[in-house]
Amino acid sequence: MTEFELIERIFLTLQDESPAAAGIEKAIGDDAAVVSLPAGARLVSCIDTLVQGRHFSVDWDEINKLGFQIGYKAVAVNVSDLAAMGATPHSILLALALPERLANEQWLSDFAKGLFHACQQFGVTLIGGDTTRNDTLVLSVSAQGLLNANTKAIYRSGAKVGDKVYVSGTLGDAAYALKHMNNETGQQLAHRLHMPTPRIQLGAALTEAGATSMIDISDGLYQDLAHICQQSGVTMRIDIEKLPTSEPLLQADEAERLLCQLTGGDDYELAFTLPADVEPPVSHLTNTQVTCIGEVVATDSARQEPRPQLFYKGQAITAEHPAPFTSLPSFTGYQHFIG
Numbered sequence: 294m295t296e297f298e299l300i301e302r303i304f305l306t307l308q309d310e311s312p313a314a315a316g317i318e319k320a321i322g323d324d325a326a327v328v329s330l331p332a333g334a335r336l337v338s339c340i341d342t343l344v345q346g347r348h349f350s351v352d353w354d355e356i357n358k359l360g361f362q363i364g365y366k367a368v369a370v371n372v373s374d375l376a377a378m379g380a381t382p383h384s385i386l387l388a389l390a391l392p393e394r395l396a397n398e399q400w401l402s403d404f405a406k407g408l409f410h411a412c413q414q415f416g417v418t419l420i421g422g423d424t425t426r427n428d429t430l431v432l433s434v435s436a437q438g439l440l441n442a443n444t445k446a447i448y449r450s451g452a453k454v455g456d457k458v459y460v461s462g463t464l465g466d467a468a469y470a471l472k473h474m475n476n477e478t479g480q481q482l483a484h485r486l487h488m489p490t491p492r493i494q495l496g497a498a499l500t501e502a503g504a505t506s507m508i509d510i511s512d513g514l515y516q517d518l519a520h521i522c523q524q525s526g527v528t529m530r531i532d533i534e535k536l537p538t539s540e541p542l543l544q545a546d547e548a549e550r551l552l553c554q555l556t557g558g559d560d561y562e563l564a565f566t567l568p569a570d571v572e573p574p575v576s577h578l579t580n581t582q583v584t585c586i587g588e589v590v591a592t593d594s595a596r597q598e599p600r601p602q603l604f605y606k607g608q609a610i611t612a613e614h615p616a617p618f619t620s621l622p623s624f625t626g627y628q629h630f631i632g
Contacts, residue, residue: 468557
C-alpha cells in the first residue's frame with residue numbers, strides 16, 4: 294500500500310464515521326468540493342499554515358508523539374479565525390506535505406483522529422484536500438464559515454473611543470508551556486498549547502451584542518490589539534494587572550508571566566471591544582470567562598501612533614518607569630519571518 298492509498302483509507306474511514314455539515318453536495322473524492330449555501334448566507338474564509346520547526350518541534354520523536362494534537366490544532370487555529378469574525382464554522386480543506394518517516398499507519402491515524410475530533414467538536418466537515426511529499430511536515434488548512442443574512446461580521450476596524458476592551462479565557466498559558474516544558478507548571482499548561490479552545494459561541498454572541506471590533510489572540514495580546522488600534526485609528530489604555538491568569542500560571546514569576554501574556558501568542562482567545570454601556574453576553578456561555586482589561590482612547594494622529602498604552606497599577610510603563618519589569622521589554626509579539 295502506498296502512503297497515498299494509506300492516507301485515503303484512513304481519512305475516508307474517519308470521514309464516513311463523522312456527521313457532515315449542511316449543504317455539502319460533494320466532498321472528498323473529486324477534483325473539487327461542492328457546497329450549497331443557505332439563501333442570503335455569506336461565506337467567511339481563512340487559511341493557516343503550520344510548518345515543522347516554525348510552529349512545532351523539529352524533533353522527530355516529539356512529532357511522532359504529537360500526531361493527534363497536531364491534527365486537532367490545525368483545525369482549531371482556523372476555527373478561531375472564523376470565531377473572531379462572528380461566523381459559524383462549516384467546512385475545511387487540508388493540504389498535507391508529508392515526510393516519508395511520517396507516512397505510516399500509526400502517525401497518520403493519530404493525526405487524522407485529532408483532526409476529525411476537532412471537526413466534530415467545532416461542527417465542521419473535511420470536504421477535500423491534497424497530499425504531497427516533503428522533507429519536513431507542512432500542513433495548511435483552509436476553513437469556511439457562514440454568516441446569515443442578518444448577521445453583521447465583526448472587523449478589526451470598528452473600535453470607538455469610549456469602548457471597553459475585553460479578552461476571553463486566560464492568557465499566557467501556551468507561551469509559558471512552550472518555554473517550560475520540563476517544569477511542573479509548564480506540564481500542567483501543555484494542553485493549552487497543543488489543544489486550544491476557539492471561542493465559537495462567544496464570537497457569535499458578540500455579533501448580536503454589538504461588539505465594535507474583534508481579533509483572535511494568536512501572535513500575542515499586545516501585537517494583536519495593535520492591529521485593532523491601527524485599523525480603527527485609536528489607541529487603548531490596557532491595565533496589565535487585570536490580565537486574566539490561570540491558577541497554574543499565577544505560580545510563575547510576575548514579570549515573566551506578564552511578558553508571556555502580552556507577547557507569547559498561541560492563546561486563541563478573543564480580544565474585543567464593546568460600547569461602555571453594553572455588558573458582554575456571557576451568561577449563557579458555559580465556562581467562558583470574559584475580563585475587561587482597559588478602554589479605547591483617542592489618538593493624537595499628529596504625534597501618536599495608534600497602539601496600546603500599557604499601565605501597571607495606574608502608572609504608565611515607560612523606559613523611565615518599567616515596573617513590573619526591571620527594564621522596558623520589547624512588546625513585539627510572534628514574528629513569522631524572524632528567527
